[in-house]
Amino acid sequence: ASTLRQPRIELLGVPRLLLVDGSEHVFERKDAALLALLALDGPTPRAHAAALLWPEVSEQKARSNLRQRLFRLHLIAAHELVR
Numbered sequence: 001a002s003t004l005r006q007p008r009i010e011l012l013g014v015p016r017l018l019l020v021d022g023s024e025h026v027f028e029r030k031d032a033a034l035l036a037l038l039a040l041d042g043p044t045p046r047a048h049a050a051a052l053l054w055p056e057v058s059e060q061k062a063r064s065n066l067r068q069r070l071f072r073l074h075l076i077a078a079h080e081l082v083r
Contacts (some may be wrong), residue, residue, distance in 0.1 A: 006020060009039075011036050015032035019078070031072075033052075033053060037049060037053075050062035
């Protein structure tokens, strides 16, 4: 299998991240939903994305959850996936 020059996100079928070293990471549902939202809507205010993904918690907790997810995605990919 050939390696990629940058990570590739696949959201159809099993949502996953194909990494440059040839390995893959299967996304959790919330991660896949966040990436699909951004792919479809483009730049999205953080408060809006957080409210969509965590409607059952306070705004502060939802934004904290979003920050943690974005940080974890960055660590997994070793690249910035979301700006």
